[in-house]
Amino acid sequence: MTHAGESTSPIVHHVDKLDVPTDLSPKDAIVSFATNLGFDYVGVTSVESLKRGMTAQDRVRDGFMRGLNWFTEERVIKASSPKQLLPEARSILSLAVSYYYPLRSSEPLELHGKIARYAWSQDYHVVLKSKAKLLVQFIEKQFHSRRNRIFVDDGPLLERAVAERAGVAWYGKNTMMLTRNHGSWVLLAEILTDLSLSEDEKLNKNCGSCTMCITACPTGALTPYALDNQKCISFWTIEHKGIIPRDIRHLIGTWVFGCDLCQEVCPVNRKVQQTQNTAFMRSDTHIHSVDLIGLLQMTPEQYQIKFKGSPIKRAKLDGLKRNACIALGNIGDAQAVSHLEGVLIDSDRVIQIHAAWALGQIGGIHAKEVLTKALSSNKDDEVIAEILNALDTIKSSHDDKTSD
Known part of the structure; x- marks a missing residue:
């Protein structure tokens, strides 16, 4: 080679x-x-x-x-x-x-979702x-x-x-x-x-006793040299187009497209050379993270412009909005409540389900009011079930604080 x-x-x-x-x-x-x-x-x-x-x-x-x-x-x-x-x-x-290509530490990250490096x-x-x-x-x-x-x-x-x-x-x-x-x-x-070329030899290298990637995976998707698709954050945020299971959502963190955790901890990746290919070098068009509120409000036209020529389009706009809801729920910042209210009222049912979940994770009086209002107007059984679950989450959180 x-x-x-x-x-x-x-x-x-x-x-x-x-x-x-x-x-x-x-x-x-x-x-x-x-x-x-x-x-x-x-x-x-x-x-x-x-x-x-x-x-x-x-x-x-x-x-x-x-x-x-x-x-x-x-x-x-x-x-x-x-x-x-x-x-x-x-x-x-x-x-x-x-x-x-390295990420500059000065990048703004507040209320932003993470993108897998290959899609920057x-x-x-x-x-x-x-x-x-x-x-x-x-x-x-x-x-x-x-x-x-x-x-x-x-x-x-x-x-x-x-x-x-x-x-x-x-x-x-x-x-x-x-x-x-x-x-x-x-x-x-x-x-x-169809050319006959001399073959190269396989590299005699392996990971030895290192298991850092396995330990770092929050969903437990990895065993040595094997990955369970149903536990992988990349699968859920990119390939899956429907409802993401509740037990996976909080493990996704702020990833909205893919996941690099198992690569970021790998010792082999500690001192790598940066790319010399201009297509992958930093430019004004690179997307290393996304504004989560902006993503919730994004129109199809804005989506086409923002992600033109990007692999991020594979997740589709509705998928990205769903993922943004999860990320906002995991961040838990109350300033997202009014924006989540917008998609809970007027969005695809899959997005509504994840918006309701996010509101339950954020909690507080405002989130409870938004969920209660949506409960009285929504007719979809799965959305209603998610709203009720979110209200229970808020109640449980309030009860725990009261008992303390």
Whole structure:
């Protein structure tokens, strides 16, 4: 595997902009071009079936992927068989790009919700796919290749298993892929190609006795090298479109899109190099946190403008508003009550349910008045049940304070 991140060459954006030395082997020429495209790691592996597929099938059978109805055993079998995805394929290029950029400590955080770091900037699917397309153009032009297929987290291929076997990264106990110089803050892409390239060796590295990520996960989603989807904050805030269970809500904290806790505590991530890819470097368009009150009040038009070209759009506006309600409930600041009242009265029922819960968590006379008023006008059984539960929470809190 070649670590490409130390190159100081300017990143190219067109196949004809780079002269590749003619004395390089096809693999070295491809690595050189990929480096200049901005890929930090480039590895090659065979198209043999991926042994990690057996583990992935076990995870599906054990219910770890519940909620992702498309993630079936049949899909895993296909994703483990590169030749099914491109019969002409003879090698797989595994590519990785760092997206780590530090957060300035002076950032305002009051009544703000947190965003997973990978979503701070442009949609990585678009960024990596554009780079991979240029690499394919180079391969086809330079080596007369005819059959290539690109994957960027958008098709049935076990990408992490490919990265492991190609020597790009190793598995962490948090199920993230760890690299030598950029830790787990990397995004993956793959190219199945009809070129036959020499394979790289798998890295002989592991997490040893460290369990910091497992301890740090507030929901208990992690066991060594396995993640239970139904306990993962990222699943609930991004993939799940309905009601989030009450026993999960208070564990979400202020995350409104994804979660980085298991990465933030990882020792491998302590002294990582920051990204040199401009698409992931800080700019005025980066969204590292969101104003929760502003999110509650956001119109569909504002949503389209605010999150244009961002992976945050995957959660949809209603999902983000639902998540904002939970974050405000966990913050417990009374200044949010009047804003939660607005969505409790005039919103989708799923948002109403979480707004009621948040008001119960905040408590106080104003929150109680808002809930009582909504109770008399709402006709939805689930919303009514949530309002009653919130009122009970406020009463219990008041009773506890009185007894003290």
